[in-house]
Amino acid sequence: VTRAVRVELADRAYDIRIGPGLIDRAGAELAPLAGRRRLVPVADETVARLHLPALQASLAAAGLNVSDPLTVPAGEGAKGFDVLEGLLDRLLGLGIDRQTILVALGGGVVGDLVGFAAAVALRGLDFVQVPTTLLAQVDSSVGGKTGINTRHGKNLVGAFHQPVLVLADTGVLDTLPRREVLAGYAEVVKYGLLGDAAFFAWLEANGADVVAGSAEARAEAVAVSCRRKAGIVARDERETGERALLNLGHTFGHALEAAAGFDGRLLHGEAVAIGMVQAFRLSVRLGLCPPADADRVEAHLRALGLPVRPRDRGLSFPVDLLLSHMAKDKKVRDGRMVFVLSRGIGRAFVATDVDPADVAAVLAETA
Ligand SMILES: NC(=O)c1ccc[n+]([C@@H]2O[C@H](COP(=O)([O-])OP(=O)(O)OC[C@H]3O[C@@H](n4cnc5c(N)ncnc54)[C@H](O)[C@@H]3O)[C@@H](O)[C@H]2O)c1
Ligand SMILES: [Zn+2]
16 A cells, blocks of 8 residues: 655645555656656666666556656765766756656655756756655655755755655665665654654564565655654744754764765764764753663664664764864854754754763763
8 A cells, every 4th residue: 555645835745655566656656747748767877777667667658758767876976066967968958848857766865966956957847756765765855955965065055846746665675785774764763763752662663674674664664754754844844943853863973974984884874873872862961861761762773783883883983073073064053063952752852052061971972
């Protein structure tokens, strides 16, 4: 069965459909939206090899107007000005018009890149997300943040541009390497920790099935995650308030990723797993959160095979280096570091008044 989550954004509201087999049914799913409009699929080379033929076959079988697909290199390197320029050049070379719909088939990299291309090509095209990583299905394909990286940092050039439809085919996760599944799972856990204690308890019981590949458990975890994110995005699309809760674990996590040099030793979700543990430890240190809740968070992530300390990945960073990365984070407000802290599982809030000495102490104790 297909689950559906609606993202309520007035005239830009859209559906996220979730379940196995959606790529095989993509033609039928897209037909009402597409009509005779031209569809241009874009995938990274890895995903193109694995899943593009099924998408093309489905769109063709529905009689839709589909261009030859475009591909970009796999990996974070594709989120740059050079690849964006090449993609826009090829799109314009196809003779696209304002009615053209881009179809982003891939992980967060393809979603962010193609979404940004859709935001700027001809001042804005519709685009459809067909996310193929767990991370993309529960996080990056929902909410309309698109963009690319620059030499000054990740995601520093971009636009808010909502998709018109998201098709999250949970069956494609079967080809995703286990390490990537786990990294996406960290973001699933995040939704429980930030505002849904019952979901976290469900994950304690069912998380191993989600990771191991149970179709039902995966679809349920993706659906609850999307519902959580969709609710937050609908209430605060531009991140002036509540949306910041989605950064739980990310102030620490981004510092760890930056310190590791984005070289693949630490995936984003792995950094977020460590960062969520650190955020809970910081909350305990500040007397806000019961220690038992922090222990539960750590135990669950560890049980599923996620790192909960840098040393679990053989990494070790000087506290000063991590603090300096935090001070440069995009989320710094008026020179103050922003942390998502917790009063317990499911009870996160944003704090801007944390003493750096407490942060340093937590970094040292969780090295
Ligand atoms: N826009 C947002 O709100 C948002 C939120 C979170 C993360 N992001 C961005 O998402 C990106 C990370 O996304 P990601 O983790 O999906 O990385 P990714 O897109 O690079 O995918 C990871 C790897 O898995 C491969 N892959 C994808 N689907 C596969 C499948 N079904 N089977 C086998 N291999 C597959 C890809 O080719 C790639 O090598 C980052 O750039 C991050 O900044 C954006
Ligand atoms: Zn994240």
